[in-house]
Amino acid sequence: MPDRINSLVGQSKYAGFATSEFRKACKLVEAGILDEAKKLLVDLDSAKLRLQFYATWKEYDRLNALALRPLKDYPKIKKVGKRMPSAAIVREVYERDFWACRWCGTPVIADKPIKAMHKLFPATFYKGTTNDSMHGLMLSSRVSLDHVLPHSFGGTNDIENLVTSCWPCQFGRGNDLIERLGLSDPREREPIPTDWDGCSTLKF
Numbered sequence: 001m002p003d004r005i006n007s008l009v010g011q012s013k014y015a016g017f018a019t020s021e022f023r024k025a026c027k028l029v030e031a032g033i034l035d036e037a038k039k040l041l042v043d044l045d046s047a048k049l050r051l052q053f054y055a056t057w058k059e060y061d062r063l064n065a066l067a068l069r070p071l072k073d074y075p076k077i078k079k080v081g082k083r084m085p086s087a088a089i090v091r092e093v094y095e096r097d098f099w100a101c102r103w104c105g106t107p108v109i110a111d112k113p114i115k116a117m118h119k120l121f122p123a124t125f126y127k128g129t130t131n132d133s134m135h136g137l138m139l140s141s142r143v144s145l146d147h148v149l150p151h152s153f154g155g156t157n158d159i160e161n162l163v164t165s166c167w168p169c170q171f172g173r174g175n176d177l178i179e180r181l182g183l184s185d186p187r188e189r190e191p192i193p194t195d196w197d198g199c200s201t202l203k204f
């Protein structure tokens with residue numbers, strides 16, 4: 001068995017800094033100071049954040065290559081129930097996890113403020129249809145709901161099977177199994193209480 005690891009790629013300090021700058025920008029928008037908000041977004045190093053996204057993917061690729069058995073050797077289970085839980089459950093999971101990825105610990109940002117900031121500043125906080133045409137912060141720090149045991153392997157929408165994830169960890173792991181990749185179970189690590197709320201309580 002490969003060594004069990006507790007995180008995929010060390011939490012990027014820069015991603016943590018960038019999410020707090022994003023929050024400052026949201027606060028400025030709330031106060032109607034749009035030019036200052038835009039300046040904060042312009043100053044974010046999108047390329048650096050994008051690199052974190054790709055570095056995490058690379059780490060998952062490495063684990064995938066090390067796995068002793070191919071994923072197709074594991075039996076899929078006929079899907080039962082909906083793939084996604086209600087919005088209320090999703091919110092409960094994010095709040096339980098203090099809006100931080102349970103795999104790598106990076107703070108994440110809710111969907112709504114990301115969409116709102118893109119709408120206000122489409123050229124600065126840009127969002128295309130590919131990873132490379134999207135602002136790096138959307139790749140490194142956007143929230144995602146993750147099933148620890150994937151839905152395709154019989155994972156349910158029970159809150160115990162759900163964790164908050166950043167995009168890199170969510171899309172890096174895909175529908176893979178933690179035991180196959182040699183990952184430790186993120187639920188063995190308690191969420192760390194912080195006052196970070198993913199910018200989810202901002203009103204604009």
Ligand SMILES: [Zn+2]
Pocket residue numbers: 101102103104105106165166167168169170
């Ligand atoms: Zn993560």
